[in-house]
Amino acid sequence: MAPRLFADTTPLRSRDFRRLWVAGIPTVIGANLTIFAVPVQLYALTQSSAYVGLAGVFALVPLIIFGLWGGALADAMDRRVLLIIASCGLAVASMLLWLQAALALNNVWVVLCLLAVQQAFYAINSPTRSAAIPRMVPADQLPAANSLNMTVTQVGAIVGPLLAGVLLRWVDLSTLYLIDALTCLVPILATIRLSPIPSTGTAGGASRWGLAAVLDGFRYLAGNRVVLMSFVVDLIAMVFGMPRALFPQISHESFGGPVEGGTTMALLAAAMSVGAVAGGVFSGWLPRVRRQGLAVVGSIVVWGLAIVGFGLACGLAGGHTGAVLWIALAFLAIGGAADMVSAAFRSTILQEAASDDVRGRLQGVFIVVVAGGPRVADVLHGMAAAAVGTTVAAAGGGGLVVVGVLLAAAVVPAFVRYRVAPIPSESDKV
Incomplete structure (x- = not known):
């Protein structure tokens, strides 16, 4: 029973994957210190969720540009070299964030611009790393490898x-920014020790990494409605249902936390990842699900309903902590578990569709959707909270998720009907 219940660690037998995975543990913890620090610093400087939401714009633009371009670069050059370059850029950006805070510049625009620089290098690093993994482990181990990576990412989002x-x-x-900068050195050292991962593409010149290469990736994507819909439904889930820009204001106004952050803010920021880690640890059942499109739709509906519950719980808090806080956190955890299931199936669908010479570009689109969607949500939720309050912004967004994903499923029923061939059991292989 256990092998079907718990996560498969077989991919860790690969030396290169193990090095990249282990290096990711301190890195994601450090990165989440900055993810925590930026909105807290912005809210402390302005006491406005609108400015916290504005960070979404400054992060989204480089995510789109460099996510797509970085994916093309990952298909055109040695992915190991590109990972080293991107990791060095992340370290420099984190060091500059530390410097502005240490010097007490107290300038919102400096923080936002440095965030944009950091996100540009992240947008190059993430699709390159994802595209490199299929070259490190056998194809039948990809679902397990992705589950391990997502679990580490979510553990970092908790810790x-x-x-x-x-x-x-x-x-x-x-100090939070400084710790992040120091942890950025770990993946640099690990990546240097990886085996080369040269390009398998055949195109030459600028067509391998320029606009033409990016457009080729979109044409490839447009020809596969199932993969395209996996991006669409995730955008619906994240844009309307991700309330993280509201956390500083909810922590302060609904639960009486300090303006500068504190324990309540930390619990809100970590709650989704608690549920996601639980979903990753007990992910052994996922390969047995054949109707993956339906599973994605179902998990996103659960996500939307959980966010509705979270928003309503925050509205009942009335400035007091206690049982209502834990109810709100429980809804966030349920949402996080549902999002983990959705992400696992969407990643599998994408990997089955992509050949290696376009994998970087599709992963670039993937990172634009996965990371860009919540950034759009930051802007929308920040403006909505300023207009109608955090309760309506959060609960209303969750309701829009449910309606939106069901409409999308009705418009493209092929996504709901999508099936994969069953994975043969060990007894079948004998």
Whole structure:
């Protein structure tokens, strides 16, 4: 029973994948310190969720541009070299964020511009890393490898905010940025030790990494409605249903937390990832699901309903912590588990469709959707909260998710009907 219930660790037998995976543990924790620190610093400087939401614009533009271009670069050059370059850029950006905080510049626009630089390098690093994994492990181990990666990412999203909440009792925000900068050195050292991952593409010149290459990736994507719909439904889920830009205001106004962040803010920031990690640890059942399109739609509906519950719980808090806070956190955790299931199936659908010479470009589109969607949500939720309050912004967004994904499923029923061939059991192979 256990092998079907718990995550498969077989991909860790690959030396290169193991190095990249282990290096990712401190890296994602450090990155989440910055993810925690930026909105807290912006809210402390302005006491406005609109400015916190504005960070979504400054992050979204480089995510789109460099996510798509970075995916083309990942198909055109040695992915190991590109990972080293991107990791160095992330380290420099984090160091500059530390410097502005340590010098107490207290300038919103400096923080936002440095965030944009950091997101540009992240947008190059992420699709390159994802496109490199199929060259490190056999095809039948890809679902397990992706599950392991997502679990580490979500563990970092738990440990990072909780660690930040604890550290802020003794240190200031600049220390969080500094820790992130130091952890960025780990993947640089790990990537240097990887085997070369040269391009398998056949095109030459600028066509391998320029606009033409990006457009080729979109043409490839447009020819596969199932993969395209996997992006569309995720955009619906994230754009309307991701309330993270509201966390500083909800922490302060609904649950009486300090303006500068603190434990309540940390719990809100980590709750989704708690559910996602639980979903990843107990992911052994996922390969047995054949109707993956239907599973994606179902998990997104659960996500939307969970966010509705979260918004309503925050509306009942009335400035007091206690049982209502834990109810709100429970709804976020349920949403996180549902999102993990959705992400696992969407990643599998994408990997089955992509050949290696376009995998980087499709992963570039994937990172634009996965990371860009929540950034759009930051802007929309920030403006909505300023206009109608956090309760309506969060709960209303969750309701729009449910309606939107069901409409999308009705418009493209081929996505709901999508099936994969069953994975043969060990007894079948004998």
